[in-house]
Amino acid sequence: MGQKFNPKILGFMCNWCCYAAADSAGVARYQYPPNVRTIRMMCTGRMDPLFIIDAFCVGTDGVFVGG
């Protein structure tokens, strides 16, 4: 195979903080790795340990929670 490992990362991001930061990083044309699949949530206070276990259940390699 010899394929490069491209990790699947799931990102839970707060609408008001990290998601906005991601947005501003995009607008300012900063380069960052495209491995993160983002789920926008209204507040990271909604985070539940179950979400993280679920994420690993469906085959992600890592979970990033950004508040």
Next chain:
Amino acid sequence: MEEFVRKILAKIGIDSDRFVLKWASAAEGPRFVKLITDFTDRIKSLGPLREPGGVSKDDELQIKLLAARSALEKAKLRTGLGNLTKGFRKEGDYSDQQIKDKVNEKLTKSIGTEIDRNETLLRIQKQGPIAIDDLTEKIGVSGTDVEKYVAAFRKKGLVVKAEGRLSATK
């Protein structure tokens, strides 16, 4: 919550570095880029979580994950975590060390037993009929613990024993 999740991941054999909780304000684009880059590099160095081919229903990791999932759905661990946070509020101490100590002191044990208990039932349901020795070996805890869980399940009528092997009812 971060420490709590790390404990669970460690218990089911996932490197707890695969999960991270970080803060970046809306004005901190460059910080966000750094966080994401670092985390991606970290996952890259850890390698894939599963074999190529992805999720299969019967692999060992999936059973452990499902066990953790059903343990987390139930009230015991959730109230445990809730009560712990109440304690932090009362004492006004939210330092990392304090959180680590308290989670260790109050929750580590119940995380262990709850996940083992759910794994026992899950394995009987999926892999039964199964002998109790095989069950103990696969779960990797002491036989007396497994026997205790099984006895409780039999009492509730969830599990039956026939010819020395356990299977789930229904």
